[in-house]
Amino acid sequence: MIAVDPRSQLLRWALVVGAAAGLLAVMAGAFGAHGLRQVVSERSLEVFQTAARYQMYHALALVVGSLLPVVGLRRKWVSLACGFWLVGMLIFSGSLYLLVLTGIHWLGAVTPVGGVCLLLGWAALIGAALKQ
16 A cells, blocks of 8 residues: 555645536536537537536646645645636636526626636646746
């Protein structure tokens, strides 16, 4: 059995949240493809699928991020990246899901804030690699 440094469990939340976000992204994609096809416009369906796709990308990033301290990347920077990805997913994908499902168009103005958070997560990962 491999001994696990208890400090490596600091990012366990990223693994759990990433796996849950991946599960929900698959569900959202299926719902969009099957449940919304006859209900919303083709453009709205594209927006919904974009939300599901970006959610899946960042769910996978969280899962991988949870493992990066094991290979020596600084937990502080990796935690920062994962935090930005989580907030970014919630704001970016969440605002797009709500926009499509509710028709509240001002939610589209919130989406770029989520996109910036996703970018900041990737920037923090660059920081983690450079600070190693």
